[in-house]
Amino acid sequence: MKFLDEYRDQAATQQLAAAIARIVTQPWTIMEVCGGQTHSIVKYGIDRILPREIELVHGPGCPVCVTALEMIDRAHAIAARPEVIFCSFGDMLRVPGSRGDLLGLKAQGSDVRIVYSPLDALNLAAANPARQVVFFAIGFETTAPPNAMAVWQAKKRGLTNFSVLVSHVLVPPAMNAILAAPGNRVRGFLGPGHVCTVVGYSEYEPIARRFHVPIVVTGFEPLDLLEGLLRTIQQLEQGRAEVENQYSRSVRPEGNRASRTLIEEVFEVCDRKWRGIGMIPESGYQLRPSYREYDAERRFSVNEISTNESPVCISGEILKGLKKPHHCPAFGRTCTPQNPLGATMVSSEGACAAYYAYGRHLEASPEGLATDREDVISLIPGGEGTLR
Amino acid sequence: MTARDPVIDGELLGVCPLPQSHYDRVVLGHGGGGLLTAELIQRLFVPAFGNEVLAALEDQATLRVGGDNGVKAPRIAFTTDSFVVRPLFFPGGDIGRLAIHGTVNDLAVGGAQPLFLSAAFILEEGMPLSDLKRIVASMRAACDDAGVAIVTGDTKVVDRGKGDQVFITTTGIGLVPEGRSLSIRAARPGDCILVSGTIGDHGIAIMSVREGLEFETVLESDSAPLTDLVRLMLESCPSIRAMRDPTRGGVSSALNELAGASRMGVVLNESSIPVRAEVRGACEMLGLDPLYVANEGKLIAVVPRQDAERLVAVMRTHPLGHQASLIGEVVAAHPGMVTMKSRIGGERIVALLSGEQLPRIC
Amino acid sequence: MCLGIPGKVVETYVEHDVLMGRVEFGGIFKRVCLEHTPEVRVDDYVLVHVGFALSRIDEVEAKRVFEFLQGMNQLEDLEVRSP
Numbered sequence: 001m002k003f004l005d006e007y008r009d010q011a012a013t014q015q016l017a018a019a020i021a022r023i024v025t026q027p028w029t030i031m032e033v034c035g036g037q038t039h040s041i042v043k044y045g046i047d048r049i050l051p052r053e054i055e056l057v058h059g060p061g062c063p064v065c066v067t068a069l070e071m072i073d074r075a076h077a078i079a080a081r082p083e084v085i086f087c088s089f090g091d092m093l094r095v096p097g098s099r100g101d102l103l104g105l106k107a108q109g110s111d112v113r114i115v116y117s118p119l120d121a122l123n124l125a126a127a128n129p130a131r132q133v134v135f136f137a138i139g140f141e142t143t144a145p146p147n148a149m150a151v152w153q154a155k156k157r158g159l160t161n162f163s164v165l166v167s168h169v170l171v172p173p174a175m176n177a178i179l180a181a182p183g184n185r186v187r188g189f190l191g192p193g194h195v196c197t198v199v200g201y202s203e204y205e206p207i208a209r210r211f212h213v214p215i216v217v218t219g220f221e222p223l224d225l226l227e228g229l230l231r232t233i234q235q236l237e238q239g240r241a242e243v244e245n246q247y248s249r250s251v252r253p254e255g256n257r258a259s260r261t262l263i264e265e266v267f268e269v270c271d272r273k274w275r276g277i278g279m280i281p282e283s284g285y286q287l288r289p290s291y292r293e294y295d296a297e298r299r300f301s302v303n304e305i306s307t308n309e310s311p312v313c314i315s316g317e318i319l320k321g322l323k324k325p326h327h328c329p330a331f332g333r334t335c336t337p338q339n340p341l342g343a344t345m346v347s348s349e350g351a352c353a354a355y356y357a358y359g360r361h362l363e364a365s366p367e368g369l370a371t372d373r374e375d376v377i378s379l380i381p382g383g384e385g386t387l388r
Numbered sequence: 389m390t391a392r393d394p395v396i397d398g399e400l401l402g403v404c405p406l407p408q409s410h411y412d413r414v415v416l417g418h419g420g421g422g423l424l425t426a427e428l429i430q431r432l433f434v435p436a437f438g439n440e441v442l443a444a445l446e447d448q449a450t451l452r453v454g455g456d457n458g459v460k461a462p463r464i465a466f467t468t469d470s471f472v473v474r475p476l477f478f479p480g481g482d483i484g485r486l487a488i489h490g491t492v493n494d495l496a497v498g499g500a501q502p503l504f505l506s507a508a509f510i511l512e513e514g515m516p517l518s519d520l521k522r523i524v525a526s527m528r529a530a531c532d533d534a535g536v537a538i539v540t541g542d543t544k545v546v547d548r549g550k551g552d553q554v555f556i557t558t559t560g561i562g563l564v565p566e567g568r569s570l571s572i573r574a575a576r577p578g579d580c581i582l583v584s585g586t587i588g589d590h591g592i593a594i595m596s597v598r599e600g601l602e603f604e605t606v607l608e609s610d611s612a613p614l615t616d617l618v619r620l621m622l623e624s625c626p627s628i629r630a631m632r633d634p635t636r637g638g639v640s641s642a643l644n645e646l647a648g649a650s651r652m653g654v655v656l657n658e659s660s661i662p663v664r665a666e667v668r669g670a671c672e673m674l675g676l677d678p679l680y681v682a683n684e685g686k687l688i689a690v691v692p693r694q695d696a697e698r699l700v701a702v703m704r705t706h707p708l709g710h711q712a713s714l715i716g717e718v719v720a721a722h723p724g725m726v727t728m729k730s731r732i733g734g735e736r737i738v739a740l741l742s743g744e745q746l747p748r749i750c
Numbered sequence: 751m752c753l754g755i756p757g758k759v760v761e762t763y764v765e766h767d768v769l770m771g772r773v774e775f776g777g778i779f780k781r782v783c784l785e786h787t788p789e790v791r792v793d794d795y796v797l798v799h800v801g802f803a804l805s806r807i808d809e810v811e812a813k814r815v816f817e818f819l820q821g822m823n824q825l826e827d828l829e830v831r832s833p
Contacts, residue, residue: 045734197754
């Protein structure tokens with residue numbers, strides 16, 4: 001697949017890893033913000049081909065993970081209503097609320113449906129005028145344009161049986177919170193490539209200046225991640241703290257103007273509570289007054305929610321990059337994807353879930369498998385395992 | 389598997405070290421072919437029915453029935469399967485065709501010649517008879533094609549709303565030739581692992597016509613009877629240790645079962661695994677991994693190293709094996725675990741799917 | 751929030767006053783909203799997230815990292831060759 005496969009080329013990744021090794025002179029701790037970047041790093045073992053001086057810590061870039069428990073409980077309460085068709089992205093279905101998850105609700109007879117796009121939920125509303133269609137609009141800035149488009153179209157087409165439960169979160173306030181937190185070790189960032197595709201990267205300049213950290217807006221494939229890391233480390237070694245754009249095939253400095261305009265039209269900034277971290281001021285989106293009639297929270301008055309979070313879970317520290325999944329005593333034991341205790345295990349993008357998916361809970365050492373695999377690989381006829 | 393102490397549930401007869409899932413009701417994940425399914429089988433069914441044959445958990449049970457005066461009774465292979473696929477009719481097949489192929493294949497990969505099937509139908513009040521007729525005709529055609537006959541059956545009807553149009557349960561019996569013994573426990577370090585063709589075709593075909601995830605490209609299920617391919621393989625290579633048809637849970641589930649039962653490790657080579665371009669595109673789009681997606685006309689085989697190349701060549705002469713590939717090997721290291729060497733050279737574990745594979749957004 | 755993958759635009763059309771397209775991902779075709787990438791033409795590539803095109807992929811920029819790597823290669827060759 002074009003614009004994908006080329007960025008997974010083995011020779012090129014090795015070249016970049018070698019280039020990094022040549023310039024590193026001291027330890028550096030770098031955080032990648034996006035869950036998709038974490039996933040890629042763990043899937044391809046990128047953290048394991050870097051020199052030992054480089055430590056990668058994983059950021060809170062998993063919107064599913066950081067959706068507040070109260071919001072999840074609200075979603076469940078709405079989904080349980082008989083007149084509602086509750087639509088959500090796939091990975092939200094297993095997020096545990098205070099009492100069970102959406103999948104469990106579906107098992108009890110609630111009409112819960114996975115959709116690929118918010119626009120599909122809108123079409124469901126058009127096709128089912130007698131039902132209330134509610135879409136769980138979560139995400140970072142990346143998902144704001146399609147979510148905004150769904151609401152804007154609902155208004156335009158007069159689809160009054162459509163509403164959205166909004167829990168958008170924003171990256172820059174989270175980065176600020178992490179950098180300002182006591183004990184922070186992060187010295188540089190791989191910036192969120194798709195978030196910046198939408199909103200551009202001007203908001204990151206004040207952060208880079210205030211905390212003196214380089215921020216390189218990076219893509220998601222192995223080559224992107226390694227190039228992003230190389231440029232971040234170059235800056236660190238040279239004592240610079242600037243915003244750079246590695247993902248220039250998709251990101252422009254101003255982002256996508258049409259998207260920004262629509263987001264401005266439909267949403268406004270508000271305070272948001274991040275599961276595992278707490279309240280971060282001005283870190284979320286909510287619907288503007290002119291679109292509040294499409295707000296599911298208002299349409300379905302939900303009683304006082306009392307939440308119940310696991311005391312064992314250290315998600316908060318993982319989301320801030322202070323700890324890694326294998327530091328948690330519950331990881332892979334009492335906390336697994338089918339029985340998640342907290343935010344970072346619930347979604348396939350969360351650090352704990354990514355580590356678990358690629359089997360790191362099964363490894364004897366967190367540093368990795370035995371490095372001497374040459375003996376095994378060479379036994380496969382043809383070296384590549386293919387017969388021609 | 390690791391140095392850490394497992395959390396043991398005192399009630400269990402099984403040895404699964406993972407903690408109990410917190411569901412007190414059946415959820416979709418229990419049917420996913422991954423960890424939740426395995427837990428349900430190990431914790432509920434196997435202890436309750438308590439016998440050695442079941443506990444071996446092969447795709448089919450091989451039994452000797454009768455036998456007298458010093459004459460060995462023939463070995464009968466016996467298997468059962470239920471089919472609940474939605475939609476009922478999909479590109480490349482339907483629930484009926486799937487039912488026949490699925491049962492025939494379970495027998496075939498155990499080295500048996502499939503002979504007779506039963507078919508039980510649970511019908512929902514209100515299901516159009518024309519649909520049922522179509523399904524039944526399809527089953528007949530599939531039986532003829534596979535050389536088997538449905539010799540007994542049952543029909544039940546449930547109230548409207550209590551059953552999703554039709555569920556089909558099939559049971560199959562076949563004969564295992566004397567001297568043939570296939571078992572996933574026979575795998576040895578150095579053995580090679582083959583797959584008969586591209587993976588993920590069936591699961592993606594189904595997903596492509598499911599609501600909310602439609603693609604325009606018509607991707608066909610790979611549903612097919614493997615008896616003939618298996619016969620060819622066993623004739624040319626009697627040293628085959630074992631075969632499996634990687635249905636629910638995909639190649640990952642089948643290989644994790646293999647690794648677990650044989651207490652061997654498995655190492656896969658990502659670049660050797662054949663995947664159709666469209667299936668790859670769909671998986672990228674949905675954030676799915678083809679290793680976990682169901683197949684219905686493919687098999688994996690474990691064969692001693694020295695016979696591997698020859699077997700692949702033989703398979704490639706057969707229409708259902710023309711993309712047969714060597715995808716990995718059995719190793720002594722990391723027993724019970726499947727790892728994969730990735731495209732960029734790093735190695736990672738291919739863990740058993742925990743529940744249902746859900747499309748990602750992130 | 752991340753799962754954005756590149757796809758090729760093979761057709762554009764308007765539905766409910768909104769610009770839409772048929773986009774190809776390695777042989778799979780999907781309907782995608784192109785309202786925020788109105789500059790795209792057939793055969794352009796777009797980055798798609800949940801059925802929505804976020805940006806048009808710049809082919810020139812896409813090559814940049816490979817040119818950089820090639821430059822690195824040449825530099826290494828020179829270093830090796832110099833006495």
